[in-house]
Amino acid sequence: MANAKPKYYLVEATALPEVFVKVTEAKSLLETGEARTVAEAVERVDLSRSAFYKYKDCITPFRDMKRDAIMTFHIKLHDKPGKLASVLSIFTESGANILTINQSIPANGVALVTISIASENLVISSDELMARLSTVPGVVSIELMAG
Numbered sequence: 001m002a003n004a005k006p007k008y009y010l011v012e013a014t015a016l017p018e019v020f021v022k023v024t025e026a027k028s029l030l031e032t033g034e035a036r037t038v039a040e041a042v043e044r045v046d047l048s049r050s051a052f053y054k055y056k057d058c059i060t061p062f063r064d065m066k067r068d069a070i071m072t073f074h075i076k077l078h079d080k081p082g083k084l085a086s087v088l089s090i091f092t093e094s095g096a097n098i099l100t101i102n103q104s105i106p107a108n109g110v111a112l113v114t115i116s117i118a119s120e121n122l123v124i125s126s127d128e129l130m131a132r133l134s135t136v137p138g139v140v141s142i143e144l145m146a147g
Contacts, residue, residue: 010062022047023055025063070099071126072116076140079106084113090132091115095123110140115117 012024013021026041028034035041077083083085084103092099096117104112122129133142 001060019051020055020059023052023059024061026052027056028061065088069119070116070146071096071119071144072114073133073145074143074145075113075115076142077111077113078138078140079109079111080138083136084111086136087113087115087133087134087139090129090136094129094132095121097121112143 022042022045026035026038026047029041029044030038033085035044038049038052042049075087077087088098088101096119098115098117100114100116102114119126126131130142130144133139
């Protein structure tokens with residue numbers, strides 16, 4: 001049985017014993033840097049270290065990818081200081097959570113930037129977001145590749 005494949009279940013959090021919820025909270029504190037040590041994290045969520053170590057590798061929060069729609073944009077920008085910052089501020093103002101930013105080395109004064117966002121907290125429509133991005137000085141073109 002040592003090589004048996006693990007079984008997974010998708011369970012609503014309120015049906016779980018409190019210890020599992022506290023383990024995920026402690027893991028989150030450690031991952032975000034809100035707690036520096038396991039001792040600090042478990043103290044903040046009122047959990048024993050032994051329970052944390054017993055279950056830490058057995059439970060992970062589920063992220064619903066259908067709810068958390070991901071959008072990917074390809075944007076051509078003039079290679080001038082502050083242009084990317086201006087584009088990023090539009091995403092911030094719209095409530096987008098930026099997941100990735102990739103920028104090519106500029107060629108002929110233009111750089112290709114690929115930005116992926118989680119759009120579940122957008123306060124404007126994707127069409128409005130595209131419209132706002134296209135008005136940023138220095139944006140040559142913008143395409144919505146996925147989402």
